Amino acid sequence: MVAAILMTLLAAGGAVAFGGGFGPKNDGRPGPDPERHARKLEMMSVVLDLSESQKAQIEEVFKAGFEAAEPYHEQMRQAREQIRDLVTSGSYDEAKVRELAQKVSSAEVELMVAKARTHSQVYALLTPEQRQKADKLAPLFEGRRGHHGRHGGERCR
Template sequence: MKKQILTMSLLTVFALTGSIYAVHADPLAGRMMGEMRGGGMGDGSGSGRHLAKMARVLDLSEDQQTQILAIVEEERTKTEPLRRQMAENRDQLRQLTHADTFDEAAVRALAAKKAEIGAELMVSRARTQNRIQAQLTPEQRLLAEKVRPLMQERRGGMGKHRNNDCYSRLADCPKTDARL
């Protein structure tokens, strides 16, 4: 029984620690609505909910919470232009894909630009993770490290998107009228 409780606790802690990384990895997953404006860590939406859970499980102090939120917001602000460029790149690629004639050179140029932007975003995520880890006590870091492998297994590994495969579950897709 104790082993089950410990396992579940560790899974929860890792889930919450991983949430900060996930939120930064997918900036559109949730906005920091209210947290930086005195609303606290948990506003019930997106990243705020994940950060609030992490704060409870890791027993983050008010100072740690404030510093972590500032780190995430600072990096999000720095990467906003890159994320905008990535969205524009996707739109351009979509247009090229559906064009009457295929322009391989243009697609290659977009692919190269996407790789460049992706590298910058990856560096930003790593920097953010490092800065967040620096805010944790040694005990909090140890606890977070212990649950990380369990959480990665639960999520299907790093970088795996959950529930985003519309082709395998076409009936559940929002726009099923446009079946292929």
């Protein structure tokens, strides 16, 4: 529940919450976008009244999260590229496509775990008052849907 609340805060857009930071990066590849997370951190700072120390710690948590996630984004990119090549090569191999799809699925699981870990670490840095404010904002965004890259899907909550 705690991770879901923080995920909601981190994923929601607008003046009361924060835009998604996972999507195409500036170079067009899927994955975390550090610039988006910097804007998100600034919005969190305003809404939750973060101290400079909290901002610095959260920035480090985000940075570690980016570094942990990057190999999984790369695995997904490579597997999807290989699937695309199989589909367009004229020699479709369903067993190979299934194997590659399983790699994508495994990487997605690891990314969800990494996101939950990051959001839990951020939530742990909040004061009880900030957590209370975060908890109050979460219901505003229950059931919202967002888009993750070009594949879309329900936002993690």
